[in-house]
Amino acid sequence: MPLSTLCLHCGMCCDGTLFTHVPLQPPEAEVLRERGLTLATREDGGAVLPQRCAALDGRCCTAYAERPEACRRYRCQLLNALADGEVSLEEAKGVVDAAHARVEAVARAFPTSRVGDATAMRRAREAALASSTEVFSSEAREVLTQAEAFLDRHFRGRFRRSG
Incomplete structure (x- = not known):
């Protein structure tokens, strides 16, 4: 509980303060596109989720259940x-x-x-x-x-x- 409380108090990993983008695997990109999020394309054709994340509402992730693996792993x-x-x-x-x-x-x-x-x-x-x-x-x-x-x-x- 304290960990999620801290994340909801912060949001800097999603609001563009710390990172410019989140790398995505093709299936993740498809799920996020289906949710209506705007993605960017890397030079190699892969997709990234630009930061400030479009799924961020205040400091809360509205795509939490479908968030990319890079977001799941980051601490x-x-x-x-x-x-x-x-x-x-x-x-x-x-x-x-x-x-x-x-x-x-x-x-x-x-x-x-x-x-x-x-x-x-x-x-x-x-x-x-x-x-x-x-x-x-x-x-x-x-x-x-x-x-x-x-x-x-x-x-x-x-x-x-x-x-």
Whole structure:
């Protein structure tokens, strides 16, 4: 129960904050297309589920029973720490709140109008890469760098097979 509570409090693995897409096997792609989700095609012809996931409603997955294997397997570092008893649910929720605050700070530092319609973190990454045409303050770059380091430390990294 605490694990699902944490996931419903977070949602960053599905909202585009951590990842740009989820790789799909052909049968998974077909199921998601039948649900009406928009998929993208890789150069090799395979399908991916772009993030922000179209099945995400707030922080809840509306395709949970049919979610792709990559989604089933993913467990962020914070979820693993909670499962292993290294942090309490309240401590973990505090880390999630801090992460959301950092993402909001990135959104303020890299305004939406500068680079297309995507998640705050993606917009900021794209803007930072396009720095030859747009100049951002060292403070804005530092906000992005600190947010990425925080996300790396608490959310990305360890993948564990569940079950």
